[in-house]
Amino acid sequence: MPGDDFRFTTELTALDTSKLDRTEKRAVEGLYRTKEYLDTELRERLLEVESERDLFRTRVDRLQAERDALRDRLDGLEAERGTVAPDRLVASLGDAFTSARDDLSEADYAIGRIEVDLKANVVGGGDGPQFQLPDLAESVDRETLSTLRFDLRPTTRDDAATYDPIPDVRDRSLDEAREAVRRAGFTVGEVTTEPGDADDVVIDQFPSPRSVAEPGTAVDLTVSERREIDVPAVIGNDLDDAVAALSAAGLSVGEVDAETRDEPADAVVGQTPAAGESVPAGTAVDLTVSVGPASDSDTDAGSADGRDEEGGGAGPDLQAVDGIGPTYADRLRAAGVTDLPTLLDRDPDEVAEITRASTNRVETWFDHAKRLLEGE
Structure with a gap:
């Protein structure tokens, strides 16, 4: 019997066994059984390969669907125009990569290092910095487009990346x-x-x-x-100009009080902290603005609500206290505070709430009111 047995397996059906001795017949039978075994094993392997092919196609279809969903999401962001919060943009990309990572892990692949070059205008907003994306109708320079880089690397079940x-x-x-x-x-x-x-x-x-x-x-x-910032001088400026100057310096506007002064209405006549003082970035600066000179009707109202009407029993008028102008006086009278004794009977925090002035300012009023009463 030749050594290459497999060559004869294709001719077994046409072999005349009557001319073979017992040993040769057994050899032929062995070759036939080997042929049947190899045919069966080949069919099973073919079924396994076809099953793996179908599974891989399913995974590829899923990845393509994820890719299309990511494209749709990016198209939606482009269509929105306007502004996108940084955390929203980052979270959107992160969700997409997380989903892709899970699908790739089933195919023994993992996402490696991710690099994003984001080119967008950064604008301010009420909720902090925002990314301003180009409108779909705009012509965009290729150099300003964002670049997304990441690599895929094969993994094994025994050596999968951990997160x-x-x-x-x-x-x-x-x-x-x-x-x-x-x-x-x-x-x-x-x-x-x-x-x-x-x-x-x-x-x-x-x-x-x-x-x-x-x-x-x-x-x-x-x-x-x-960071320390020198407070700019805003006394003499219009209120709007003063607010703009403080904002440009990195400061904010605190309480804005109004007083009767000879300066034009809305002119800043006082500021705290004072100009030139070094304060931390974002510090609130309290302003005092003029409501204009007192009119004759204001003067008459002050006499009627004060000492003249009571025949001299109530003491100096509320507006005799430094810092209490017609606006503050009207708020106090509306709350039942018509003279200095009544004012001093109230709690400073309560007066601050009535007048909407700071507690420090109210305490200054109390000190001056006491001195006025003691000097009578």
Whole structure:
């Protein structure tokens, strides 16, 4: 019998076994059984390959659907125009990659490092910085388009990439944040600063606490930095101009009080803190504006509501106190405070609530009112 047995398996059906001895017949029978076994095994392997092919096609279809959904989401963002909050944009991309990562893991693939070059106008808004995306009708330079880079790498079931949750270190000191990041198995990346009320307090982080990443991933931190600003001089300016000047300097406007002064209406006649004083960024500056000179009717009203009407028993009028003009006096009279004794009987916090003035200002009124009564 030739050594190449498999060549004869295709001719077994036409073989005349009458000319073969017993040994040769057994050999032929063995070859036939081998042929049947190989045919059966080949069919089973073919079925397995076809099943794996169908499974892979299903996974490819799912990935294509995810890709189409991602495209639709991006198209929706482009159609919205206007502004998009940074956390919304980042969360949208993160959700898409999370879904793609789960599907790829079933095919023994994983998403590697992700790099995003986002080119968009950054504008201010009531809820903080916003990304302003180009309108669909605009012509856009290719150089201004955003770039998204990521790599796919094969994995095995025994050597799959592991992902850990990013710790939330916001509102912690920088030292505490570094330690928390280290304990979680990550490293601290770039540390940037922004103006704030305190030094070295974490106000933002990337990746965000909602995401997961491979151990050793760098976590970038944004920390607050207390910055001192010289208060600009706004006395003599119109109220709108004063507000604009304070905002441009990085300060805010606090309480705005009105007093009767010879200056034109809405002219700023006082400010606290004073001009030139160094204060932290974002400090509120209280303003006092003029309501214009007192008219004859205001003077008559003050006499009627004060001492003249009572025949001298009530003491000096409310407007005799420095800082209490017609507006504050009217609010006090409406609450039943018609003279200085009645004023001093009230609690300073209650008077501040009635007049909508600061407690410090009210305490100054009380001091002056006491001196006026003691000097009678």
